[in-house]
Amino acid sequence: MLDNTSQLLLRHPILTPDSWLINANDALSHQAPGLPTLRAHFVYAHAAYRADDPMHTLAAELPSQTIPHAVVYVPKEKALLHMLMDNLAQYTTSGTTVHLVGHNKGGIKSVVKQLGGYWQQSEKLASGNHCLLYACTRSDQVAPPFTLASYRHSYRLAEYSNLEVFNLPGVFSEQKLDQGTQLLLDYLHQKPRPKSPQRVLDFACGTGIIGAYLRAHYPVAHLTACDISSLALNCSQHTLAAQPNTCDFELVASDGLQRIQHRYDWIVSNPPFHTGQKTDYSIAAQFFAAAKQRLHKNGRLTLVANSFLGYKDMLSPHFAKVEEVQNNNKFKIIEAWQPC
Ligand SMILES: C[S@@+](CC[C@H](N)C(=O)[O-])C[C@H]1O[C@@H](n2cnc3c(N)ncnc32)[C@H](O)[C@@H]1O
Known part of the structure; x- marks a missing residue:
């Protein structure tokens, strides 16, 4: 249609x-x-x-x-x-x-x-x-x-190893770090690091900030960053390439997880919940169902969402364990996994 x-x-x-x-x-x-x-x-x-x-x-x-x-x-x-x-x-x-x-x-x-x-x-x-x-x-x-380049600008995040984040018109969090993403990064900062290197997917990567943070602070063996927006992928390319000496990364243009082929140990995301002006649960619903297929058996999904979004109930049919692990007055962090 x-x-x-x-x-x-x-x-x-x-x-x-x-x-x-x-x-x-x-x-x-x-x-x-x-x-x-x-x-x-x-x-x-x-x-x-x-x-x-x-x-x-x-x-x-x-x-x-x-x-x-x-x-x-x-x-x-x-x-x-x-x-x-x-x-x-x-x-x-x-x-x-x-x-x-x-x-x-x-x-x-x-x-x-x-x-x-x-x-x-x-x-x-x-x-x-x-x-x-x-x-x-x-x-x-x-x-x-x-x-x-003349439309691209960047800002630095002093609190996260001075990461440089690149942006273009039309890409999320144009001027500064989003508050939800910040809660997610603060949560990851306190989380115990896994011992073995991980294959990580930053779903709906926007500027690439989440993937860049993970590469700088976690044992990431390989990072995939995907987004529906070619502008977002261009920004992610610059954000990730500006980091010194970290693991390989690949960028994938994908509507949801449609063009994601590998399996991952960890999927981390601040997923979209809008189509135009309207709240749209369908993107998250498709993402949650597909995420299970794209995770290794003991893989984990970590995401941040606005408090009002009913993501826990939407994740439960797909994952045996779904926990809200942190929140503030606006956002919450949810983790989902299958116990081995
Ligand atoms: C809330 S932003 C998060 C961006 C970035 N991860 C951050 O935390 O700053 C959501 C991102 O989802 C992307 N997006 C929207 N619809 C999508 C879809 N159907 N598939 C993949 N990405 C999508 C947008 O382009 C945007 O970059």
Whole structure:
């Protein structure tokens, strides 16, 4: 089923065989009636992204290629839209039409007004199903070469060996460590260290802070960090690479644990509980069921969650032991395992 944004697009004759879908969020690139498969650039590894399709790319930045027409799915984070549009400016020539489509609630109306610079004549073309469609034109202002580095910034955590954490627009905990993640790191700080090296998975890694902390303080033999967001993985790459002399790591773009193939001794996470603005238990439910399959027999899951989330009950069908091991007034730490 296509998203409302794509359904609105299909009601207007704007797509051509040369169209690119930027920040694509569904399977429209394969389902536009009367058109061949369209180029689709994904920022998030949604289910519609096909790694084996040469028409699909998944990355923190656009492939370097001229783009004759683009439809941008407007993300809810303003800073991310500005970064995407700056990136697109480099690959479009003066006069190129770019369409923007987004959900009303995602704030499309206000962000389109603020585009300016490389983009002119934003005009509303259509609305429907709580979505809006706009068109704008590439101005003749010359765009400097786009580099992600100019959008990436970092902060240091003095209390955790001065770890340097990298961030980009649209990535969780942009300015500072999240309070839930902090409770988790404080808990890990007090926990007895295992004797043998562990294979560890940092699920929904964001900036990579949890994996980086574990590599610095635990006997980690191998670390996998996964996230649905290519921007998050780019940040994790920088956070982990900035650490001196620690174990190997790999980054995996994955919706839930779908693309995780190995088994682990330990899965540690501050898992997502939102889709857009809404609390969404389905991501956690799928993660908990899959986590059991991705753990060794005596493996362990450690996670932090907002106090109001009923994760203990959701974990119990999958793990014989589920314990809330720490909490404060906002967050709790839960551990789950199978006794041997
Ligand atoms: C609460 S943040 C935690 C980030 C990081 N671990 C930290 O503690 O700062 C949750 C992360 O989940 C990612 N995420 C959201 N939906 C996901 C999904 N379906 N599969 C994998 N990761 C997802 C987001 O991109 C975000 O980086």
